[in-house]
Amino acid sequence: MPIQQIKVAKISDQIVAEIEAMIVDGRFSAGQKLPSERDLSQRFQVSRPSLREAIQKLEAKGLVDRRQGGGTYITDSLNDKVTTPLFELLAKHPESQFDLLEFRHALEGISSFYAALRGTDADLDRIKISINSIMETQSDDIHHQVDALVNFYLRIAEASHNVVLLHVVLGMQELLAENIKQNLQILAQNPGVLEQLNQHRSQIAKAIVNGKPEQARDACHQHLSYIEQALLEMTKEQSRIQRSLRRS
Helix, strand or coil, X not given: CCCCCCCCCCHHHHHHHHHHHHHHCCCCCCCCECCCHHHXXXXXXXXXXXXHXXXXXXXXXXXXXXXXXXXXXXXXXXXXXXXXXXXXXXXXXXXXXXXXXXXXXXXXXXXXXXXXXXXXXHHHHHHHHHHXXXXXXCCCCHHHHHHHHHHHHHHXXXXXXXXXXXXXXXXXXXXXXHHHHHHHHHHCCCHHHHHHHHHHHHHHHHHHHCCCHHHHHHHHHHHHHHHHHHHHHHHHHHHHHHHHHHHC
16 A cells, blocks of 8 residues: 655645634634734744735635735624524514523523633633623613623633634624613613622622632522513513503
8 A cells, every 4th residue: 555645734724724723712803903914924933925825815715804905804794604684683572582591591601610610810800800890880871881791791701711602602792782781771770680780790700710610600590590580570560550551
């Protein structure tokens, strides 16, 4: 049997594989501008022609866009397969809000579990910063509050070091933000509920930082169950008030 020749991977293919890995693990995100050719060639210790060839291959795969005079960017539409028109419909459909909360039990519960199990010091620092940001935006407009909350859950997903979880959360950011916004608009009618939610989030963060996976997951489930119950009670009360007003 003849000995097959060992094929040595081209340098450009190695660069492509490295950049693809950086996209998958979240080091490069959709819409992000890549470093300059000079910086990338120094980082990878390769020549500029090899780097340019790699960028051309990434562009052919639809992973990057080169803009005339503006540099190279990770494709904005990278998460379009997740962020579909159906998700936009779900975001606007009232009955889907409770279904989404149920889904968040699975998604955020397991993210919190693995974040506590695998989170690095840098991950935990970002989670601490994000929970502080939530507290600092309490008196801001609702859009700043929503951004802070979405950032908190994204930092947890990053800390899980599970690339599937991370990209599901990234792809669902708009749907998640809309769900949080709608929930806040209802729950803001009861300051006591908001204070309790702050305590829950602090418990989630504390369990993750302290490296207690089961406690982090359980705190997340408790948090979301509380939101569900509070929403049910408050929407029932609103319905009762509306019926009373119609009778008067």
